[in-house]
Amino acid sequence: MSGLIAEIGSPVRLRRHHYILRRGERPGAVLLLQDGWAARFKLLPDGRRHISQFYMPGDVCDLSWLVSKEAGQAVTALTPIRAISVDRQTIESRLGSDAGFSHCVAADSLIRLEAQAEWMVTLGCRSAIERLGQLICELYLRLERADRAGNFKCDFPLSQQHLADFTGMSSVHVCRTLRRMKRDRLLDLRRRSLAIFDFARLARSCAFSGAYLDEDRRERSKQLLAA
Structure with missing residues (x-):
């Protein structure tokens, strides 16, 4: 997946605390992180925050955006970030024509679901x-x-x-x-x-x-x- 995204993307740099995506926005691109860390989180009305994912070098942030009309959670840079950005439309076009790419997206989604289920058990028990x-x-x-x-x-x-x-x-x-x-x-x-x-x-x-x-x-x- 990382190799495929690197082939078709463009380099970007983001400063620390930069909002990669705000809650309610429509994701327009996905990022392959090369350097730096980011976090996906949700703020509660009283100001409490829950972080649901950390992104680090080698991670794709975030393939779930391909099926999202708007983001349910925000993503922000925890450190300065160097990444490869791929436009959403470019990836959607590739999904329709490249079976290997589609398989990678499906496999990544399954791994994320399994990880989420494991963390639900951990946080609860x-x-x-x-x-x-x-x-x-x-x-x-x-x-x-x-x-x-x-x-x-x-x-x-x-x-x-x-x-x-x-x-x-x-x-x-x-x-x-x-x-x-x-x-x-x-x-x-x-x-x-x-x-x-x-x-x-x-x-x-x-x-x-x-x-x-x-x-x-x-x-x-x-x-x-x-x-």
């Missing part, structure tokens, strides 16, 4: 350590696949408030949980940098298997858990 553990395992595998992580270390631009808004916790609870995870020698998150001390033990602590991720990340997860 799992503890603070399990929520943060699952998120960090997932993000690390995604970064590693994009060649942005190695040796269980990576740049990590998310704040404790970002983590709180995704996991449904308060920032104070996130802070306390991260301290406990550091004390238990699971991970260390500070100064926009993540270090995982023992991936297999971290994954076991939150019952993470990576089964809801794409095939490459599932296989990598199995390798790490078996090590």
